[in-house]
Amino acid sequence: MPLRLCESARSMATVTLDGVGKDHGKAQILGSLSFEIADGELLVLVGPSGCGKSTLLRCIAGLDELSRGRILVDGRDVTQAAPRDRDLAMVFQNYALYPHLTVRENLAFGLKMRKMPAAEIAQRVNDVALLLGLETLLERTPQKLSGGQCQRVAIGRALVRTPKAFLFDEPLSNLDAALRTQMRVELKRLHQRLGATMIYVTHDQVEAMTLADRIAVLRQGVLQQLGTPTELYERPNNLFVARFLGTPEINVVDGKELMQKQFMATLPDRAVKVGIRPESIHFVADGKPARVDLLEQLGWESLVHLDCDGVRLVARVSANAPTVGATVGFKIDDRALHYFDRDEKRL
Amino acid sequence: MTLGLVLHLVVWHAYHGAEESAFEHATLAFETANPGVSVELVAVPFGAYSYKLEAAIPHGNGPDLFVGKSNGLQEWIDRGLIDAIDAEVDPSQFVSGTLPPLIHHQRLYGVPLAFKSVALFYRRDRITKPPRTTDELVAIAEREHAADRCGLAYEAASLSYHAAWLHGFGGRILDDNNQPALDSAEAARSIEFVRMLANRHLIAEEATGQLVTDLFNRGECAMAISGPWFLSDIEADVRFGVASLPIVSSTGKPAAPLSEIEALMLPARSKTHAAALNFALFLSGKDAARLRALEGRQTVATAATWQLDEIKNDPVLTAFYDQFKLAVPMSQSRALQASWEPGQRALRRVLRGDVDAKRALAGAQAEIVATLRPAPPPAAKLPFAISLFALGLALLWWRQRAQPEVAFRSQPVAYVYLAPAAVAMGVLVFVPFVVGAAMSLFDYDGVHATFVGWGNFGNILRARDTSLFSPLSFYFALLVTALWTVANVALHVAIGVALALLLRSPLLRLRGVYRALLIVPWAVPNYITALIWKGLFHKQFGAINALLKVCHLEPISWFAHFWTAFAANLATNVWLGFPFMMVVTLGALSRIPRELEEAAALDGASAWMRLRHIVLPLIRPALLPAVLIGAVWTFNMFNVVFLVSGGEPDGSTDILVSQAYRWAFQRGHQYGYAAAYAVLIFLLLVAQTAFGRRMSQKQAT
């Protein structure tokens, strides 16, 4: 690990959103978002496609203008500042490498623009190339790189500049599944090594869960919940967050139906929907009987689709999967139940 | 003529107005008198007259008879376009002096209809007695000259008008052997005289025929020099008189204008000679001539007409008659035709004050000699064949180095698919190209061809006929063409790219409207645009000088100096050319992902640096081929140069193609010489394109 990058990466910063909002014409894209990304934190911004994640990131970068609110980097109000004066680096979904420049020139571009001495530029480019395994690719142009290599160069281009914070906009979504998993790990490691402030946008909840220090869930431009992955998984603020995080998706059953069919004896006041995580369904010999409808075997675990008196549930079991059509007994871990009111809020 | 069989005669002329209707009435009278013959009169525009004749007659599409002028005679005879008249013609029937210009090697080539020469017109409300000497003329002009008026208006820069002064001072255009004789001291004195008139503002500046008409009708000049054709342009309420041109005071000789004879001529190999001749004799006969004189105000060549009282008492017609007796008949020779353009150029240069009369005339003389230069000697075929063979071998060797199309050979059916296009290309491109290239090896005037081998190329490349720095030399035109191409393409790209970038700006509203408007210059046919711009640059009436005046700047005589004329051409062609580059750039810009510039913005690049380091390099690959094509178009942009500056001043703004055109069509039909120009242009363009392609390939790798 080259020392220089580590040292310079210490000059990181907090990013603060204060009532940030964005409209396109009459359509409100972002409501009014207020939260802070701490120094050295990797915050993942997650939500379904079209919820405004990219818009928010572009607003932070200064590529789009805000309609409301303020953005502060390291305590300094940058709302009116040009992108280049914010000292942020962004990695785009489609890499946005300069096609007419070699990898080396791509990496050096930002430094050159900032009039850094040539010797230092060369040094930094070499350091980053070494860090990301790009040494042998330096003289190639982007057309001659694979998707993963392009992604690395794009990340490298952000890294060399040692900006106050990094912005990633779905950087892995153009890669195939295997590469995505690998790059995800590399990114996580990179963050651990550099300890840099990062805002990472994705619509993929697995990516969000695995990478994040904290996750912010966005829905139609409104923040649903902000917290650590565990917090969000275990205590989702509302049904949307509960559904969004976790594979397979949480089972959501009507509370009244559960009572009627005697899954449980009592239901908290105002509880309308009940969420049951697939892993909180256990098979026991003396449990409630249910028919096995469908089986998804993943090798190390299986997803069992159950039909119990018309109530459909998915359970996740690690071993000894029953056969399709068999009747099994199951039981739900009471402590793992999530209750939601009429407005889908957590009780 | 047998009964029921009507013979049809087609007669071409370039008359209009009163002359035309008198001609028609005389023709009707002929048809009444000759029921077996019908005559169709075809009025051919004056500007295209001889060109149409020369194109139509060799192919048998010409008329049975046409009204031609004596001064084109020798060339038409040489090229076998007209036949002599075999009938006996009684010379006493015609005004003396009207037959000799129509006689060539003792044979008569036309039945004279009218004689034409210029004379002095004066307004009776301003002048009671026309001047008899040039001193009187100057005195009257001095008297009549005022801020908004001048004494005399005529086309001073035209050699055919100036010839009158030339003769009055004792000079001449051609010597007795029909060789150019413009560089005489007498000729210089005649030009100095006109320059004196101009310097003292006694004559109208930069006068064209139209301007002379306007000034005379409005009373803004007291005198004009013009011919009988001017009569129909004078408004009915203007009282005027016609007199002979004055005697030159310093020599005592009369200012003798050139005269020419209008005659009915017989196209070669026509089968209706007898009937056509019959018609011609009728028209030159007493009755028809009277009609033409009275109704058409023609100065007819028929002697008897001038005995009639009604003609004798017509002061205008008799004034022309008297002037004709003093006039110098125009030579039939080619040398005279070749003198007009250089002579006019010399006059204009002196009147502008660019050079003194002597030097201008020496230049004109050299130009005339160059135009009349003897053809290269006939070349032996064998040495030529050997050199051509060597060239072919070299080319073959060159081809060998190129990769053969393997796929093509293994798929013979490809040839079938290509056949229609290949045939079309062959007929439309290859055959004309080969014919043109072959023509460059001949001395060819449209009729006679002599094989001269590389002779034309030798003459061009050695710049033998003219000085290296004369606008007529190949190298001068090449330099101008190179400058023209580079300046144009640079401005096309700069303006096109700049506008495309502006159009892309997110702040711009109504973008579609602007884009459509900016493409308009491209959509309008370029010759229309060229004519409009020529008008804008006009010295007196152009909008650009009007604008300068509003800004309290001196109006500029745009076409009087090389750089201003070049700038006018350039402005026009830039106007025509930038939309193409703009459209290409817009296309290239739309293919640059927005993120690239955003990434650069985050990387710390200012707007200018983003343009320089990201946008421009990325539109470059698209622009390079456009630049190559644009360079070829501009290199050959005949329309703009020909229509806007027309080569002014002195042919210096002519580019290679417009020079080639002039050698072919304006300097005595030197088709072979012009074809050699075209071949050289082709080779230059091949070299230019090959160079450009190598550049863009280098770019790509």
Ligand SMILES: Nc1ncnc2c1ncn2[C@@H]1O[C@H](COP(=O)(O)OP(=O)(O)O)[C@@H](O)[C@H]1O
């Ligand atoms: N320039 C624009 N004009 C109007 N609507 C836009 C514009 N850009 C984005 N949007 C809308 O804003 C919403 C959020 O877009 P985006 O931030 O790209 O979503 P995400 O990145 O979360 O998928 C989408 O509904 C999109 O249609």
Ligand SMILES: [Mg+2]
């Ligand atoms: Mg997005």
